[in-house]
Amino acid sequence: MTGVAERDERAVVRFIERFSSVFTDSGMARMPARVFVTLLVSESGRMTAAELGEVLQVSPAAISGAVRYLSQVELIRREREVGSRRDVFQVSDDVWYEAVFHKDQMLDRWSVPLKEGVETLGPDTPAGRRLNETLAFFKFIHQEMPAMLKRWHAYRAETFGS
Numbered sequence: 612m613t614g615v616a617e618r619d620e621r622a623v624v625r626f627i628e629r630f631s632s633v634f635t636d637s638g639m640a641r642m643p644a645r646v647f648v649t650l651l652v653s654e655s656g657r658m659t660a661a662e663l664g665e666v667l668q669v670s671p672a673a674i675s676g677a678v679r680y681l682s683q684v685e686l687i688r689r690e691r692e693v694g695s696r697r698d699v700f701q702v703s704d705d706v707w708y709e710a711v712f713h714k715d716q717m718l719d720r721w722s723v724p725l726k727e728g729v730e731t732l733g734p735d736t737p738a739g740r741r742l743n744e745t746l747a748f749f750k751f752i753h754q755e756m757p758a759m760l761k762r763w764h765a766y767r768a769e770t771f772g773s
Contacts, residue, residue, distance in 0.1 A: 722749060
């Protein structure tokens with residue numbers, strides 16, 4: 612793993628396993644959780660599949676499936692290493708902002724089928740009311756998100772500098 616010489620790599624690996632178990636307990640598959648946390652704690656936030664496999668002591672196939680999933684849910688990006696055929700996987704320094712932003716876009720996309728479901732089931736049926744409340748909740752979150760993200764950027768600048 613790339614990093615500062617003072618790091619206790621065994622302690623880092625123990626942390627990766629402990630923190631990734633939190634993601635696993637929250638519903639993420641084990642290998643994507645381990646890969647995500649490994650990238651999160653790497654000094655550069657960038658690693659190749661071989662580097663990830665070396666840290667986690669797993670096969671390239673395990674890394675491949677994990678990075679495919681993490682790319683699909685937009686927690687990491689895949690980039691081509693300049694002058695090489697190797698891919699580099701990167702977690703953004705602002706990964707949580709990006710994840711929330713993308714979830715906000717997803718909530719907006721869900722509104723069309725939810726409206727259709729309310730119409731199909733009828734707004735006065737128990738199922739229609741549940742879908743309508745779900746729609747209202749997503750609409751509320753979508754409306755609140757820009758102001759919340761603006762406050763986050765101000766808080767981040769104040770706390771960590773620009």
